[in-house]
Amino acid sequence: MIEQLYSKSFASDNHAGAHPAVLEAVSSANTGDAPAYGDDRWTATLAEQIHAEFGDQATSLVVLNGTGANMVALSLMLERRYHAIICPETAHIATHETGASERVLGVKLVTVPTPAGKLVPADVTARLGGRGNISEVQPRVVSISEVTELGTCYTPDEIAALAETAHDNGMLLHMDGARIANAAAFLGCSLRALTTDAGVDVVSFGASKNGALVGEAVVVLRPELAEAGAYLRRQTLQLASKMRFVSVQLSALLTDELWRRNAVHANAMARRLADGVADLPGLGIQWPVESNAVFASLPTEAISELQARYLFHTWDAPRGIVRWMTAFDTSPDDVDIFVNDIHQTLKRLAG
Amino acid sequence: MIEQLYSKSFASDNHAGAHPAVLEAVSSANTGDAPAYGDDRWTATLAEQIHAEFGDQATSLVVLNGTGANMVALSLMLERRYHAIICPETAHIATHETGASERVLGVKLVTVPTPAGKLVPADVTARLGGRGNISEVQPRVVSISEVTELGTCYTPDEIAALAETAHDNGMLLHMDGARIANAAAFLGCSLRALTTDAGVDVVSFGASKNGALVGEAVVVLRPELAEAGAYLRRQTLQLASKMRFVSVQLSALLTDELWRRNAVHANAMARRLADGVADLPGLGIQWPVESNAVFASLPTEAISELQARYLFHTWDAPRGIVRWMTAFDTSPDDVDIFVNDIHQTLKRLAG
Amino acid sequence: MIEQLYSKSFASDNHAGAHPAVLEAVSSANTGDAPAYGDDRWTATLAEQIHAEFGDQATSLVVLNGTGANMVALSLMLERRYHAIICPETAHIATHETGASERVLGVKLVTVPTPAGKLVPADVTARLGGRGNISEVQPRVVSISEVTELGTCYTPDEIAALAETAHDNGMLLHMDGARIANAAAFLGCSLRALTTDAGVDVVSFGASKNGALVGEAVVVLRPELAEAGAYLRRQTLQLASKMRFVSVQLSALLTDELWRRNAVHANAMARRLADGVADLPGLGIQWPVESNAVFASLPTEAISELQARYLFHTWDAPRGIVRWMTAFDTSPDDVDIFVNDIHQTLKRLAG
Amino acid sequence: MIEQLYSKSFASDNHAGAHPAVLEAVSSANTGDAPAYGDDRWTATLAEQIHAEFGDQATSLVVLNGTGANMVALSLMLERRYHAIICPETAHIATHETGASERVLGVKLVTVPTPAGKLVPADVTARLGGRGNISEVQPRVVSISEVTELGTCYTPDEIAALAETAHDNGMLLHMDGARIANAAAFLGCSLRALTTDAGVDVVSFGASKNGALVGEAVVVLRPELAEAGAYLRRQTLQLASKMRFVSVQLSALLTDELWRRNAVHANAMARRLADGVADLPGLGIQWPVESNAVFASLPTEAISELQARYLFHTWDAPRGIVRWMTAFDTSPDDVDIFVNDIHQTLKRLAG
Numbered sequence A, B, C, D: 001m002i003e004q005l006y007s008k009s010f011a012s013d014n015h016a017g018a019h020p021a022v023l024e025a026v027s028s029a030n031t032g033d034a035p036a037y038g039d040d041r042w043t044a045t046l047a048e049q050i051h052a053e054f055g056d057q058a059t060s061l062v063v064l065n066g067t068g069a070n071m072v073a074l075s076l077m078l079e080r081r082y083h084a085i086i087c088p089e090t091a092h093i094a095t096h097e098t099g100a101s102e103r104v105l106g107v108k109l110v111t112v113p114t115p116a117g118k119l120v121p122a123d124v125t126a127r128l129g130g131r132g133n134i135s136e137v138q139p140r141v142v143s144i145s146e147v148t149e150l151g152t153c154y155t156p157d158e159i160a161a162l163a164e165t166a167h168d169n170g171m172l173l174h175m176d177g178a179r180i181a182n183a184a185a186f187l188g189c190s191l192r193a194l195t196t197d198a199g200v201d202v203v204s205f206g207a208s209k210n211g212a213l214v215g216e217a218v219v220v221l222r223p224e225l226a227e228a229g230a231y232l233r234r235q236t237l238q239l240a241s242k243m244r245f246v247s248v249q250l251s252a253l254l255t256d257e258l259w260r261r262n263a264v265h266a267n268a269m270a271r272r273l274a275d276g277v278a279d280l281p282g283l284g285i286q287w288p289v290e291s292n293a294v295f296a297s298l299p300t301e302a303i304s305e306l307q308a309r310y311l312f313h314t315w316d317a318p319r320g321i322v323r324w325m326t327a328f329d330t331s332p333d334d335v336d337i338f339v340n341d342i343h344q345t346l347k348r349l350a351g
Helices: A020-028 A041-054 A066-077 A100-105 A121-125 A156-168 A180-187 A229-235 A244-277 A300-307 A332-350 B020-028 B041-054 B066-077 B100-105 B121-125 B156-168 B180-187 B229-235 B244-277 B300-307 B332-350 C020-028 C041-054 C066-077 C100-105 C121-125 C156-168 C180-187 C229-235 C244-277 C300-307 C332-350 D020-028 D041-054 D066-077 D100-105 D121-125 D156-168 D180-187 D229-235 D244-277 D300-307 D332-350
Strands: A059-063 A083-088 A108-112 A138-145 A172-177 A202-205 A216-220 A284-286 A293-297 A313-316 A321-325 B059-063 B083-088 B108-112 B138-145 B172-177 B202-205 B216-220 B284-286 B293-297 B313-316 B321-325 C059-063 C083-088 C108-112 C138-145 C172-177 C202-205 C216-220 C284-286 C293-297 C313-316 C321-325 D059-063 D083-088 D108-112 D138-145 D172-177 D202-205 D216-220 D284-286 D293-297 D313-316 D321-325
Touching (some): A020 B020, A041 A059, A041 A216, A041 A244, A059 A066, A059 A229, A066 A100, A066 A138, A066 A202, A100 D108, A108 D108, A121 A156, A156 A172, A172 A180, A180 A244, A216 A229, A229 B100, A244 A293, A244 A321, A300 A332, B020 B244, B041 B059, B041 B244, B059 B066, B066 B100, B066 B138, B066 B202, B066 B216, B100 C108, B108 C108, B138 B156, B172 B180, B244 B293, B300 B332, C020 C244, C041 C244, C059 C066, C059 C229, C059 C244, C066 C172, C066 C229, C121 C156, C172 C180, C180 C244, C229 D100, C244 C332, C300 C332, D020 D244, D041 D216, D066 D138, D066 D202, D066 D216, D066 D229, D138 D156, D156 D172, D244 D293, D244 D332, D300 D332
Parallel strands (some): A083 A108, B083 B108, B083 B138, B138 B172, C083 C108, C083 C138, C172 C202, D083 D108, D083 D138, D138 D172, D172 D202
Antiparallel strands (some): A059 A216, A202 A216, B059 B216, B284 B293, B293 B321, B313 B321, C059 C216, C313 C321, D202 D216
16 A cells, blocks of 8 residues: 555546535435335436436436446346457457456357457448357447547547447447546537437446546436336345445536536546647557546656666556556646656656 | 335345444445456455454455355356355255256256244255265355355354264365344354354355445465356356455455444344334245345235335245344334334134 | 176166167168258158148257257356246256256256156246346246156156146246156157147157167247247257268157157066066165156165176165166166075075 | 268368277276276276376366366366456357356356467466456466367476476466377377476366267366365256266276377378378468367458368358368378369369
């Protein structure tokens, strides 16, 4: 454990605390009894907000964490034991969920190398050669992350093209939206434009990285998939007994587009950070900065020096790439101090 | 959804809200950045409290819900794919987790009929006949619930006898302690007396039913089992990113034995309820009232009438048995009003 | 390993060798090349025989062993991850497959105590109380064994009643027919009468215990379930590459009702054995002798003495029950020698 | 189904029938009773032959098919639920087992692109960056195929280097030896040189493709892994009841090195085929011909024409690559007729 953080963390948007409005919402829900397991009025309110945001056919399942959201979402979509998922090889489900897809769902991930974390329709069709071959798994779900794990965003048109390709081939489209708020903020569009209107079938709708304490939701946009949801959430260890305290957090973020304000700010801080270091010799920005993440390549010595003072992750050690993330509560000063230190460090090492 | 609760719910201790001290603790932890995934000072404090309560060899894994606690706990204990679990047929893992044991862990539960939800050593030894038979699963874990699902408690000696039987036969003892606080309160003993000192190997340590918002812990008392814990928690969908907000809740309950005060009160309310209806003709108390649950048999009509006014579950419809639960925030008035109504209802129906 | 068998084994019908006609059939299929994985003419012939025996809508999937047949059969029937199977607690899938149902399928078995290994419709309906409760698994399949593990048989009417109950409740009926031949022989009916005509949906059709070398089949009687079969057989490790050599064995047994002749003989030998010991003091026949198994209770000393000279299994050690099985190649002399020895042994010990 | 094969099949070595010596061996084992499940003298004899071939510490588990062998072998080696397997992306376990690894074992395969189906030590070490990261699976097994799926062979030194890398990093080495006989034949070495002496821990030892009817074996070379084998084989649906009939086939192949004679012949036929087409314009041999497979690129029209007359698989449709396999019973004439036809076809199309 790092006993004390010297500065704002740039390691992850989940190093941030909760947004004050979220905390207030939780307190406000503590009004004595309420039915458990979602049969409460806060969860009912959230359902209405989800309808307003994603459309009337949307069903929402409040869950406990991001991996849980993905596993519940995918379990709804995988009808057969031999169905498989096509996803980028950088997908969170493929890289950072300790094999939950394989272990908990028993599913094979057919992973696709991509230039910047984003699938294109041809990636999907190129993996359908084994259709009807009983020795091969049968792709049933295309899973994309919006924002991607590399900080890039799919446009609504790009998503729609993938949805069309999936549907044309008897498949479904899943979106890991752990940072969907940041995408909608970057693209200046609604959540609906990125999901329902683009043909997404099920969304893992993220809240933790946007200012919640604990909790996410699965939003099912294809009604026939929703029926099994309550059973699968329970079985997949994602049912909160006192659900109101999770629902009310999502509700707070959905009220007056708090989610967007948080995301716009976080994105702006990443932009400020990227701009601040853009011209530095020896430092290269990887992938377009389209959300609240900046991926940069630096000399190894600079990384070590900076990590002694700031929390951030090395993304790809052999290639010297680090990830810097901002959050709803990152301040311009936090960024400027960090940018300044990066400048000094690189200059000193170059010297 | 029942829009409005007419009265205190007797349906479950998770109908209650959060204890105010828990909410305050959550707020107090919202102090800006903290490392994610448990590398924070609140989780460190909790670890110390767990040491104080369960002994220095105890490792604690904060998790998200009760089924999750059980699955993480059991996954630590099941070494081989053909290992099995012996448990009462009333065990929560066997009846109310939508088959998570079989689906998520892939394990067979060898279930034992019991008179009041409690295993005895002979139940275990009677199920070891298939030892060494390659066509049979091999029991590796004995799982008991303290408090049981029928509201009864194991004494420390009873637990120790089960632990000894388990260990003598190369097995481990798991305790589903969703309501362990109520057991310690009823028995007037420490948590340690029921667990570490009795030879329990891993405990699912409950918090939600005792006044938390969301979250539980797995307490590993056999150090060699702990190593895999962090991986298995992540894979089993139980890792909170902003863990501090869960840890601090457990911390609040462990501070100055708030957990015990909550449990003592809830138990007293169940006692008051049981005593209030004890002599009623047509009503029979099932199983000893040793925690915050009262199981009673009533005429079907009385059940229907009362359920129109109060929230509580029918436990066994064919036998006319209902479950009434109290919580840390059930008041004597809540109980007295309910008792009075039960009296009136039964009298009217008898009339 | 018992180096040498002193006499005919009464331990299991799989101690017998292969019927000569089966061996000849295997040799006859070794005619150079044939497509692999079932695309051969022997498998096509078998498919026709299966149609003739079970009806035109029957699809057959050749598999490798009995547990494999059960797992493939059940995997076709379990649509949802939270579906469960109702079966007798003596079911082979519940007791002697090392937890394959739980581990390979991830399914909970809801086991029912029965007097003689046979379910009745009320056993099924009594286990539907949790329908719609998201905390409980949802029964989807009723699984019965014909012959049962206790050597008893369901009549066609009894099977039809279970099928009707299953279907009326949105469930399917599976039959573990490892010894279905012995049931048809005992009841003097066709295979079809026990399956298709009685409403069974999927059958594990046994061959090994009836004279085959290796191999069984899954017979799917509900066409909409068949589509996934080829994928699931492959994934469930039950696809034979040179399938002709398995198919041709089943074909041989289905030719001129060799299966029935083998079963009639084995049953007659069990009857002869049971009759031969029926009046012996100290020996009790358990359960009606309706196939090729005799379950008898004997004094422990007698069991030990006899097991020194004959191969047979102790079924229930605490209750002193043993199982004696006959096979297609058990001779009347084999039985008479054994019967005589049982007489002598019990007399000597009684003396 | 192709009703009739016009010629020798070049589709797969499992299109061939059984070697006559294998069939004779099966007949010779049909001598009345024998204990089931491997407690018979033929299985004991096989165990001795396996000792002679692989060394005294070798334990053999007879199984039913190749995927079954791989699943049993890997299940022995994967101690933890978060352990993973590193293998080439062309591995049979990754491509042609309908996701059995993920579904039956619940394990993630970390797949590596390779030039010719062969891993090198650096491929392994490059995938260990996530060691100790609880969000990532932890590689525990390296799995290689000998012969590879592309027909190439690892030398004993190459295998030893991989074993050393695996062991140095706390991992184990699995060999999918479905065609290990062909490798030993090509390399002119013993089975032991490729396995025990090279440091392999567990081998899937193939028999079907080498002339058996049905059946393979798992050979465990690290004794501490063997203990769980019998349970895992049963649970993984790979236990033959009348095991003698499978064991005796492997025994026949191991007697007087019949396996090697079969493999030497099959390899020679592939060599003859490759040599026969080597200089043809428009045809390119892919990957070195080191076993009984020839991979060739041809114009699409040529493929179509030839497939109308000969059975063989298109391996990579977009790149126009086909696979031609020979078997123990492929004759020089079979090859010459095929070669001649390929010549004529390409000439005609070029014309």
